[in-house]
Amino acid sequence: MTRKKPTIKELASAAGVSVGTASRVINNHPNVGEAVLRRVNDAIERLGFTPDSAAQSMRGGATRSIGIIIRDITVPALASFTRAAQDALHDAGYVLFILCSTNSKERELELLEVLRKRRVDGLIFAPSSERDPDILAACRRLDLPILLLDRSSPQEWDALLVDHETGMGEAMDHLLSLGHRRIGLVTGRPVVRPSSARIDAYRKKLMEAGIDYDPTLVRTDGFDLDSAFFEASALLSLQDRPTALIAGGIDMLGGAIRAIRAAKLSVPDDISLIGSADTELATFSTPATNVIRHDAAEQGRLSAQLILSRLAGRTGPDSHRLTLSSQYVMRGSCAPPAGHSPVKRAQKQKRRGGNDELVGADTK
Amino acid sequence: MTRKKPTIKELASAAGVSVGTASRVINNHPNVGEAVLRRVNDAIERLGFTPDSAAQSMRGGATRSIGIIIRDITVPALASFTRAAQDALHDAGYVLFILCSTNSKERELELLEVLRKRRVDGLIFAPSSERDPDILAACRRLDLPILLLDRSSPQEWDALLVDHETGMGEAMDHLLSLGHRRIGLVTGRPVVRPSSARIDAYRKKLMEAGIDYDPTLVRTDGFDLDSAFFEASALLSLQDRPTALIAGGIDMLGGAIRAIRAAKLSVPDDISLIGSADTELATFSTPATNVIRHDAAEQGRLSAQLILSRLAGRTGPDSHRLTLSSQYVMRGSCAPPAGHSPVKRAQKQKRRGGNDELVGADTK
């Protein structure tokens, strides 16, 4: 039974070689004698030797670890993202420090400090604001490759972006074609791309349909479930309340549903509903909820790939940006507004709910 | 703008002191001169100095990091657990390496190796089997404080346990009182406490009710959603299918619901349904699903506390174990079996679904 973690010195003496030779075997350098190699490998096996990564980091500089700061690992889409990124990084020999910011600036700064101490080799980050100078300064002093998650600025860093516009556009098209003219939108504050992109697409589609933009129908606060509940409730208690509601955040559908229930409304008869991530909740709600879907796991894999490629030596001021598509998935949560002449045929199909679903155009 | 990460040597010379003094200031040792202290702290601020934790680990031994190996961070209850544990550990100055095993033995061994290299100070672990000798050996060679998550053996390690018996017992009592006599149970393989405890409680309650135990009604495979779907489907396609179904795993409710839908059955009229974690899905499903609830976040906090206390010096062969209660939450997913004389009054209340819920006895 092996006791304490053996050092390379012990390994060397056990194999009857010098530490230099032992090190060469460990990192399989070219010039090692046949017999010596076997002897050392044997000892490695016998002692259960593993190089101490702290010491390695100190010598070589790299820690083979990268950090991620996200809002909350408790949000299903973010968990999927993180899981996928971690798996990919693991395969490349990296470990991932997963840190949750709760979308708080103070906490973000604190976590950046943690990562600085730990000297991670890279950072995947979705800051709570794209323009906060303190956060940007803290990032810069890290002096690391950074991959922004769905944040478009600053331009100097790589970014993995989601094309919210397309999915949102398809969703709006659908609602408008059903006859909705008052469409509520709850999302995060527009200091961050996912919100602003959604709002842009929302306004654009309204304009195309010749409908005036009514700012009271767009409520922006946190991306979290509680904010969603609160803001959705506000919309639903308007005297001229919207006939459709879009939850513009991956964790907001639950809050919206809760608000709708609290208002004793039913989906889709009283109000049509669209969510922004394809979760268990969206699938199993009754009726199943239409969502703007994007593949979180794929985003995680690609993020890992992007940052690894950067770590692998790509350097210079040219930043890489990757944009992933989103698509609108129709299920049973949308219908013509009450009092509107219904398009029976199409509606019946959609209302069947559950497994058979229609995916919007941009499927490829 | 601070460039590279400054070393203690640079800090010392910037402050005009020796590295020894600098170090003393950093770790606020008692004997430091008033003026020198100010001078050094000033330089720390100015340079943005942070001690390199790799170097610290090398010197002191401790890495101030602890590892957790869990099934899948994508499972909501596990995400909540992990998040809470991480927050508590963060407050104590530790970082948490979150690693996902997918309940695979090979992967577990691989991840244990990762943690060995990284020299974490402690491990929180829910192994896929309580008795697998390879895993136990790998754990032992880590030579670390280990906290088992809902695993009762081996006894030598601390453990945080969930009292599945109580919640399961209450659930069974409810079903039996409604008149169910054929109750299906899908759960994980009984190589692990959560499964075996559930099965034990299930059998005990049946026996008390004078009902013969029918092994065809208990299906054990993975704890994951797909296994749940598959095993639940098998139960539902029995010629004499159960009138109630318990999903005995924190990630299994979705699979059970999917199976029920695929079988074109409806809850609770055709079949009563009980889940094992209080998730969004359980809350927002229609009808809202009865669950056996336990507080994952609280478990996370307590786990952190337990392992910290162990790290703080508690030593010796005496292991600490903490058991947390579970409780049965009644909502709208259970009813008397079809054809059974219904208890109308009680049922109506439960069927109202949604927010008003009745919590089982053990509420304290």
Add this chain to the structure above:
DNA sequence: TTGTACGCGTTATCAG
């Protein structure tokens, strides 16, 4: 092909 010796950034010990 192999061994020796130095340095990475810290902290702790020991003199002064």
Add this chain to the structure above:
DNA sequence: CTGATAACGCGTACAA
């Protein structure tokens, strides 16, 4: 109270 120095485990020039 402060400064110099050894040691932690490893990789790598450089020497043999």
